[in-house]
Amino acid sequence: MKRIVIGLILGIFCFPVCGVTGQLEPMGDVPIPKGNLQTTEKVELGKKLFFDRRLSGDGTMSCATCHDPKQSYSDGLEISLNYPTTRNWRNSPTIINAAFQLYLFHDGRAASLEEQALFPMMSAFEMNQNLDFMEEEIRSVPEYVEEFTTVFGDPDITRDRIAMAIAAFERSLISGDALLDRLLRGDESALSPEARQGYEIFIGKGKCADCHYGSKLADDRFHALQVEENPEHLKDPRIAATRRFVAKVSHFENYRTLAEDPGRFLITKDAKDWKAFRTPSLREIAGTAPYMHNGIYATLAEVIEFFNAGGGKSNTALKPLQLTAAEKKQLEIFLEEGLTGATTTFSYPKIP
Numbered sequence: 078m079k080r081i082v083i084g085l086i087l088g089i090f091c092f093p094v095c096g097v098t099g100q101l102e103p104m105g106d107v108p109i110p111k112g113n114l115q116t117t118e119k120v121e122l123g124k125k126l127f128f129d130r131r132l133s134g135d136g137t138m139s140c141a142t143c144h145d146p147k148q149s150y151s152d153g154l155e156i157s158l159n160y161p162t163t164r165n166w167r168n169s170p171t172i173i174n175a176a177f178q179l180y181l182f183h184d185g186r187a188a189s190l191e192e193q194a195l196f197p198m199m200s201a202f203e204m205n206q207n208l209d210f211m212e213e214e215i216r217s218v219p220e221y222v223e224e225f226t227t228v229f230g231d232p233d234i235t236r237d238r239i240a241m242a243i244a245a246f247e248r249s250l251i252s253g254d255a256l257l258d259r260l261l262r263g264d265e266s267a268l269s270p271e272a273r274q275g276y277e278i279f280i281g282k283g284k285c286a287d288c289h290y291g292s293k294l295a296d297d298r299f300h301a302l303q304v305e306e307n308p309e310h311l312k313d314p315r316i317a318a319t320r321r322f323v324a325k326v327s328h329f330e331n332y333r334t335l336a337e338d339p340g341r342f343l344i345t346k347d348a349k350d351w352k353a354f355r356t357p358s359l360r361e362i363a364g365t366a367p368y369m370h371n372g373i374y375a376t377l378a379e380v381i382e383f384f385n386a387g388g389g390k391s392n393t394a395l396k397p398l399q400l401t402a403a404e405k406k407q408l409e410i411f412l413e414e415g416l417t418g419a420t421t422t423f424s425y426p427k428i429p
C-alpha cells in the first residue's frame with residue numbers, strides 16, 4: 078500500500094519524465110526547456126561546437142573526444158580520457174538520452190544540459206579551457222558569428238549561448254524504437270523468446286525494475302551499491318590528484334586523505350549518500366561498456382553477476398537474487414537485444 082501511494086505521488090509529479098516505480102514505459106517525448114527551444118539551426122550549431130577542438134585549452138579535445146559517436150557517445154574506456162598530463166577519475170557516460178536525466182553526472186552535480194556543458198570546458202582534467210578566451214576564439218570565426226546571429230537573433234557569442242546550442246544538439250540524440258518499445262506498445266513478438274524471458278526476469282525475479290523503470294529505465298535516485306573501487310585509483314597518483322581536487326572544490330573537509338570516490342556525498346554531505354551513485358539509464362547499454370561509475374565491469378555478464386551476488390560488500394540496497402545460469406543468460410540477452418534504439422545515419426559536421 079505504502080509503495081502504491083509513493084508511486085502515485087511520484088507518478089503525478091514527474092510523469093512522463095520519471096514514470097511509476099517498477100513500471101517500464103516506451104520512449105516518450107524529449108522534455109525541451111522553455112528558455113532554450115529547439116531549432117534545426119541551433120542543433121546544427123551545437124553539433125559543430127560539440128566537435129570543435131577550440132573548446133579545449135590546448136586545442137586537442139572536443140566533447141566528442143570522450144563522447145564519440147562511434148562509441149555510442151562514450152569513449153569505451155574504464156576511466157575516461159583526460160587533458161594531457163592529467164587523468165580522469167570516472168567512466169564517461171553516453172550522451173544519448175541525457176536529455177531525459179533529471180540529474181547529470183554520476184553524482185548528479187548538474188541539473189541541466191545547459192549548466193553541464195560548461196563543466197568539462199573548465200575542468201582542469203578534461204578540457205582545461207579559459208572561458209573568456211574561448212568566447213574570443215569563437216567570436217573570431219566569421220561563420221560562427223553568422224550562425225549565432227541566425228540562431229539567437231544577434232551576433233553576441235557568449236558561453237551561455239554556446240552551452241545552449243550544445244544542449245540543443247544533445248537533445249537531438251535520442252534512441253527510440255528499441256525492441257522493448259515495440260513490446261511495450263503491444264507487439265508481443267518483438268523480442269526473441271530468450272530476450273522475452275530476460276525481460277520477465279528484469280521486471281520480476283531480478284528486481285531490476287525496482288530502480289530501472291520508466292521510459293529511461295532509471296529512477297532519478299542515488300544508491301550506494303558498494304561497487305568495488307577501480308584499482309587504478311589506488312595505483313595512479315594522477316587519479317589521486319583529480320579525486321582530491323574535485324573533493325576540495327566540493328568543500329569536502331578531509332580531501333587530502335580521501336582515498337576513494339565518495340559519490341553523491343560530495344554534493345549533499347549527507348552520510349546516507351556516501352558512495353551513492355545515480356541509477357544510470359540502461360538504454361543503449363549494449364554499446365556503452367565498460368560499466369559503472371568507474372568502469373570496473375567489462376561486460377554485462379559481470380554486471381549481472383554483481384547484482385546476482387547482492388551487490389558489493391556490506392551494501393544495504395540489494396539482496397542476492399539466486400538466478401540460475403540460464404536466467405542470467407536470458408537477462409543478458411534482454412539487455413543486449415532489447416534496449417538499443419533504431420540506428421540513424423550520422424554525418425560529421427564541417428568545423429569552420
Ligand code: HEC
Binds near residue numbers: 140169
Ligand atoms: C576528457 C573527457 C571528457 C570530455 C572532453 C567531455 N566529457 Fe562529458 N563526461 C566525461 C566524464 C568522465 C563524465 C562523467 C563525470 C562525472 O560523473 O563526474 C561526463 C559526463 C557528461 C555528461 C553527463 C551525462 C550523464 O548521463 O549524466 C554530459 C551531458 C556530458 N559529459 C557532456 C559533455 C560536453 C557537452 C562536453 C564538451 C563541452 C564534454 N562532455 C566533454 C568526460 C568528458
Ligand code: HEC
Binds near residue numbers: 356369381
Ligand atoms: C537499488 C537500485 C538498483 C537495482 C535494484 C538495480 N540497479 Fe542497476 N544500477 C543501479 C545503480 C545506482 C547503478 C550505478 C552504480 C555505479 O555506477 O556505481 C546501476 C548500474 C547498472 C548497470 C551499469 C550501467 C552503466 O551504464 O554503467 C547495469 C547494466 C545495471 N545496473 C543493470 C541492472 C540489472 C540487470 C539489475 C537487476 C538484476 C539492476 N541493475 C538492479 C541501481 C540499481
